[in-house]
Amino acid sequence: MSSFDAYCELQGMLEGHIFCDEPMVRHTSFRVGGPADLFIECASVRDLNFSLDVIARHQLPWAVVGKGSNLLVSDEGFRGAVLVLGAQFKSFSLPDLTCSQNKLVAGGGVQLSTLVQAAFKNGLSGFEFAVGIPGTLGGAVFMNAGSSDVWIGSIVESLTVLRPGEGLVRYQGSELPWGYRCSGLPAGEVIVECVLRVTPGHVGMIRAGMEASLTRRKKTQPLTTPNAGSIFRNPEGDSAGRIIEGLGLKGYTHGGAQVSEVHANFIVNTGNATASDVVAIIMHIRRRVREEHGIELRPEIRFIGFET
Numbered sequence: 001m002s003s004f005d006a007y008c009e010l011q012g013m014l015e016g017h018i019f020c021d022e023p024m025v026r027h028t029s030f031r032v033g034g035p036a037d038l039f040i041e042c043a044s045v046r047d048l049n050f051s052l053d054v055i056a057r058h059q060l061p062w063a064v065v066g067k068g069s070n071l072l073v074s075d076e077g078f079r080g081a082v083l084v085l086g087a088q089f090k091s092f093s094l095p096d097l098t099c100s101q102n103k104l105v106a107g108g109g110v111q112l113s114t115l116v117q118a119a120f121k122n123g124l125s126g127f128e129f130a131v132g133i134p135g136t137l138g139g140a141v142f143m144n145a146g147s148s149d150v151w152i153g154s155i156v157e158s159l160t161v162l163r164p165g166e167g168l169v170r171y172q173g174s175e176l177p178w179g180y181r182c183s184g185l186p187a188g189e190v191i192v193e194c195v196l197r198v199t200p201g202h203v204g205m206i207r208a209g210m211e212a213s214l215t216r217r218k219k220t221q222p223l224t225t226p227n228a229g230s231i232f233r234n235p236e237g238d239s240a241g242r243i244i245e246g247l248g249l250k251g252y253t254h255g256g257a258q259v260s261e262v263h264a265n266f267i268v269n270t271g272n273a274t275a276s277d278v279v280a281i282i283m284h285i286r287r288r289v290r291e292e293h294g295i296e297l298r299p300e301i302r303f304i305g306f307e308t
């Protein structure tokens with residue numbers, strides 16, 4: 001069984017699109033990564049279900065990807081299928097405040113920035129912390145994205161996933177063991193829709209909250225060079241960026257990748273970085289931190305195509 005057999009079976013059967021050998025450099029904020037054997041843009045739950053069935057039958061590895069803003073894809077790419085959420089997953093509906101209904105319903109493929117702006121324009125508070133976090137709602141919920149003190153998990157009322165082979169399953173937000181950059185969702189489930197709690201707020205106050213988040217972000221993050229956000233999880237009671245900076249590693253370079261001068265827990269692509277360059281820096285940092293502090297830094301970013 002091969003990706004090509006799966007491609008032949010999927011071709012012409014989807015409302016969305018399917019591509020062979022799709023360069024993942026186009027789908028990651030790092031702007032690195034080799035080709036995925038199959039790249040399937042699922043336009044609907046039906047597409048997603050059908051694709052996952054075919055993938056299972058052909059025993060292909062697969063991964064769901066949002067905006068690729070927390071991902072490193074290997075230079076060799078991925079010998080499997082990458083699934084992204086298309087049209088049906090990109091819509092959302094605002095709460096009907098006339099009946100005190102404070103729930104915003106959004107597809108897993110909606111960009112977080114779209115929700116932040118829609119909430120602001122409609123005087124809804126709850127998303128201020130997310131201003132400037134790139135990515136989709138599905139990716140943000142899976143990663144429990146947020147700042148140091150507010151996570152998206154805290155406003156998730158419920159979410160619907162597609163569990164391969166079983167269909168749509170709903171979780172209450174309160175059932176999940178939300179933690180630091182972790183939703184606790186089992187691997188292999190695709191978030192298709194979320195119900196989020198928002199509260200009516202004063203537009204001026206919401207704007208002030210957003211501006212505060214954005215100002216902090218502009219000061220502390222390299223926003224003009226391709227990167228994938230924080231590389232490492234903060235170790236208990238400390239900050240990975242502080243530790244790495246303390247070792248004098250800001251500006252440390254390997255090929256086209258560099259430890260950001262702005263924030264030491266970011267690696268930036270200075271123009272022609274490869275995934276191998278990024279991995280070399282990750283390994284160097286981990287070794288130095290282990291030797292100097294006895295701390296094992298754990299990656300926050302997710303890896304695709306490094307399985308072998």
Ligand SMILES: Cc1cc2nc3c(=O)[nH]c(=O)nc-3n(C[C@H](O)[C@H](O)[C@H](O)COP(=O)(O)OP(=O)(O)OC[C@H]3O[C@@H](n4cnc5c(N)ncnc54)[C@H](O)[C@@H]3O)c2cc1C
Binds near residue numbers: 069085137142147191
């Ligand atoms: C400049 C910059 C700043 C950032 N700042 C922050 C920050 O302040 N706080 C923060 O938390 N993060 C931050 N990030 C990291 C990243 O933006 C978030 O983790 C984001 O939520 C990832 O969303 P995505 O759609 O890009 O997911 P991807 O990177 O595509 O995927 C991340 C993970 O989520 C999984 N996933 C994606 N979609 C789904 C789905 N529908 N169902 C199930 N699993 C899914 C993927 O399989 C993968 O394991 C930053 C990144 C950048 C580049």
